[in-house]
Amino acid sequence: MPNLRQSPRIKDIMKKASLLTLALVAVSSLNHVANGQKIVIADLKDEVTVRRDSRDIPYIEAKNDSDLYFMQGYSTARDRLWQMDLMRRLARGETAEIFGTAALEQDKRWRRFGFGEVANQSLGQLSPELRAALNDYARGVNAYVATRTDKEFPIEFQILQYRPRQWSPTDSLVIGKILADALSTTWQNDLLRSQLKAALPADKFADVNNQITPYDVVLFGKDTAAGPATAQVPQVQVPAEFAAFAARDAKVREDGLSLVGLYAEDLAASNNWVISGKRTADGKPILANDPHLQATAPGIWYMVHLSSPNVRVSGVTLPGSPGVVLGHNDSIAWGATNVGPDVQDLYIETFNEQGQVKTATGWQAPKVRHEIIKVRSNPLKTDTTDTVVDYTDTPHGPVITEADGKKYALKWTALDSKNGELQAFFDLNHAKNWDDFKADLKSYGGPTQNFVYADAKGNIGWYAAGHIPIRKAGDGAFPYDGSTTDGDWTGYIPFEELPNLYNPRDGLIVTANQRTVGTNYKYTQFARDIAAPWRARDILNDLMAKQKITMDDVRDVQYETFNIPLSNLAKSIVKLNAASPETLDVLKTWDGRVTSDSRGAVLATEIRSCLATKIADANKPTPAGIITQRIVDRAVEENLTRWLPDGVSDYASLIKTCDTTARTSLADPKRYGPDPANWVWGKFWISRFPHPLAAAPLIGMQFATPSVPINGSGSTPNVGSSVSMRLIASPGNWDATRHVIPLGESGDPRSPHFKDQFEAWRTGTPMIFPFSKEAVGKAAVSSTVYGPK
Secondary structure, three states, rough: OOOOOOHHHHHHHHHHHHHOOOOOOOOOOOOOOOOOOEOOOOOOOEEEEEEEEOOOOOOEEEEEEEHHHHHHHHHHHHHHHHHHHHHHHHHOOOOOOHHHHHHHHHHHHHHHHOHHHHHHHHOOOOOOOHHHHHHHHHHHHHHHHHHHHHHHHOOHHHHOOOOOOOOOHHHHHHHHHHHHHHHHHHHHHHHHHHHHHHHOHHHHHHHOOOOOOOOOOOHHHHOOOOOOOOOOOOOOOHHHHHHHHHHHHHHHHHHHHHHHOOOOHHHOOEEEEEEEEHHHHHOOOOOEOOOOOOOOOOOOOOOEEEEEEEEEEEEEOEEEEEEEEEEEEEEEEEEEEOOOOOOOOEEEEEEEEOOOEEEEEEEOOEEEEEEEEEEOOOOOOOEEEEEEEEEOOOOOEEEEEOOOOEEEEEEEEOOOOOOOOOOHHHHHOOOHHHHHHHHHHHHHHOEEEEEEEEEOOEEEEEEEEOOOOOEOOOOOOEEEOOOOOOOOOEEEOOOOOOOEEOOOOOOEEEEOOOOEEOOOOOHHHHHOOOOOOOOHHHHHHHHOOOOEEOOHHHHHHHHHOHHHHHHHHHHHHHHHHHOOOOHHHHHOOOEEEOOOOOOHHHHHHHHHHHHHHHHHHHHOOOOOOHHHHHHHHHHHHOOOOOHOOOOOOHHHHHHHHHHHHHHHHHOOOOOOOOOOOHOHHHOOOOOOOOOOOOOOOOOOHHHOOOOEEEOOOOOOOOOOOEEEEEEEEOOOOHHEEEEEEOOOOOOOOOOOOOOOHHHHHHHHHHEEEOOOOHHHHHHHOOEEEEEOO
16 A cells, blocks of 8 residues: 655654644634625636535636636635645745755755756747636636735645745646656666666566566557567666665655655556447446545645636646646546656766766766755744755756766656646647547657547547657666767657557457557557556456446446455465465455455455565565566466575465464554454555644644545555546536545635545545536536626
8 A cells, every 4th residue: 555654754843833833723714705796806807607516616617718717726726725835845846945854855856857947948838828828827826815814824824834925827837747756757667677687587587577467458569479679788787875865765755745645656546448339328438537646635636617618628637737637528538547658767977077977979067056945944933044955967867866976867758848748638628529639649748648538429549648758779778878879869759659549349448557558569668667457457357247338337347346466366375275274264255355344355465465575585686566566476376486585395385484474463463463353454454645734733633534444455446545536427428427536625624625525435426527507507506706896
């Protein structure tokens, strides 16, 4: 399960600040307008009506696009202002200004990338329509802020004793870089691959890098005995000192992304699928999407419905971004899951005594940036001191660290101002058909996504879109020598050659971060950092087994808890008689489903974890996580004796040892306790949605969210708390759209809409997101008109 803990550094600061701010909580009040009231806002051009339903979702109806996006910014700020401010601060490296020294290393890391300047450069490359929307959105945010007194701001501002500064169009762009960091950071894998190649025998290294399994769901191309040839580059050795830096950086990265709910462990984030009408009960296609991200409060998605003469669209967006990111308009629906290609490269740079960097064409002077980070010296005070940090940018990218006398630079698609995250999503809001869909995705430069598509005419499709580098030599699997041209990027995979499908014969497309291309696909960097195929295979099996599929059937698949690798292991244990009678009795009757009352899931997970740990310990430096994902299941099923630790004769013996270890560990009073009847999955697999300030004594309790046993696991379609939203749409039947987020629309813990969607999210109770004007009118429980004098 993903790590859901709060950063201990932030926790310490909040302990110190809590007593001072307790009084502020008591005097704060919610700020909502009365139903039917007209609010005068001079910056509007015409009247805008904002209706809200029982979940407080805003349905914004404007007479022009300028007012539409102005009011989206205004409404989002009303519900999620502190979350918006925290996200832009994270991306810009400005969290130490509110959290103090505990956040300084985090800010240093983010400043390294210079995302603020990248966003400034990107702004001028956007379409005039998107630039106008960003400007209008920012004006709306600032108009809302201007109406609030200090005591009317979200409670987090009061606790931390500061006011938000003006929102700018580039703040919306820089937030997109958080997604890039969450979903396309792969350089650590290049480093690990280099270490393993040097440390492991050839057969074991091949096992670790083998991506082919019997459970794969390949959508494009075929698996062949020999994949495409890739030009080799000289192996560059990386010192242990650099590996230690990588581990520290990974921890700082996780802490930062977890603050805003965008940490995606191992890049494994999301399920989506589309079903042709020939497979559904009513003959209409169905699209489903459930992104998987680090759970947090408030959730990362904000639900909204936007309507003007030029657009009618609904779905979810990131707080701070205009338009809809995932959802549908009146013609098409779309969803996304992460692909995980290699879009980062490491370069070992050579510097001389004059501070110049060696390139293939000679010595060059790098660019040195002087960054000033404001840091609170005391969490009880608002005064700050300046910390100056110098960053060096080589022709390949920023130097991320120095180790063993050498400096290491990072090249990354996200550092290119032409590779924007927002333009394509904004354009999709207006797409009418498959051709529009493809044209819009051609400009997409964010983390490569599996975009699924369905339209009101009955068509379905899939396009894996993003800018994936082509290298002069090799495919980016290992670090490069920066003084050569081997690692030069010669372009990106042409859009026309990216994997895609349109109306496939079997009427079904499933993606869940799995390997979607066969080994004959010529761009090997496309599917390097993929997730195991378990979720995709389970989803496909369930859907293929159903006839005349309904939206309820799709809902059931989203909540599916069958765990293929654990079920396989349990069957192997029983077959080998490789456990105690007590364990065998449980596993023999277990159905492979990971439900909150399951004992089999606990035992199988514990034994599998033990197997991975013992195999990893015997094959250092291979991490246990890699062994779990790539080795354990195949080793047991195929009896790969080369992976057995020294002194262990067979897998039955190893499993028996792990069963003993597992039962002893589970009996620990600090874990499940001595009574095996209490060894049930739901004891520790519970809903967790931590707020960044929840750990503060006395005041932190107001941010509490439901903490109850839930179903699912990391290898089942339902991954528990990390399901950041669930969407089911039937094009042409838009008023039946089901859409739910884990908590609620509001980021204010005092609001009735802070966590009012939780039970529906947990249980799968349909939550209808109406779309037509008539349906919206019926669903509205309030209506407010905003307009100029």
